[in-house]
Amino acid sequence: MNKMTVKAEVKAENGNGLPFGKKLAEARKAASLTQQELADKADVHISHVQRIEAGTSQPTVDVLKRLAEALQVSIDMLVFAKPSQEAETRxxxxxxxxxxxxxxxxxxxxxxxxxxxxxxxxxxxxxxxxxx
Incomplete structure (x- = not known):
């Protein structure tokens, strides 16, 4: 694993050990949305959603905001909530x-x-x- 890959993996962590892409996929599924539906609601290309969920891309702040709005959750919840906190507040x-x-x-x-x-x-x- 090269240095660039390690940086990407660290950047993908959201403070509770869960990669952001996985967190996004869980939130999308909890909202009963397909990747295409999320992409449409957030006004981003489906391939970008796919790359984020796969962990090969990170969203900009603007895209993160639009994803959170499309999922009807706060950015804090999407990025920082621990799974137990999310379950309690969902x-x-x-x-x-x-x-x-x-x-x-x-x-x-x-x-x-x-x-x-x-x-x-x-x-x-x-x-x-x-x-x-």
Missing amino acids: LSDVELLNQFAEIEKFADTDKQALKTIISAMIVKHRVELAVR
């Missing part, structure tokens, strides 16, 4: 995930009001389950 309801992303932009008082409402709904749900 939501299957994309609409709900988008709503939470919007809520992050709210004023702290509005966020607190929503947390109170959500907490009340969770308690209600737990009570309903307990009385069944």
Whole structure:
């Protein structure tokens, strides 16, 4: 293995030992997208997606941003999340995930009001389950 290959492999690591290309492929599959669909949504050529997933190419910051947007995840999640963190924070309801992303932009008082409402709904749900 030459020096250039080693650098590429180190660069491909995303902080938790998982190569970025593999992480991208997992995120794409979790979103139920083909490579072509991801490429179309991110406005990149399919061969670029294929090279990134294979670990032979790295995305630019702009492409990384577009890939994350196409997958409806944050760049941090795509690059840095550990597999267990990703599993804990993955939501299957994309609409709900988008709503939470919007809520992050709210004023702290509005966020607190929503947390109170959500907490009340969770308690209600737990009570309903307990009385069944």
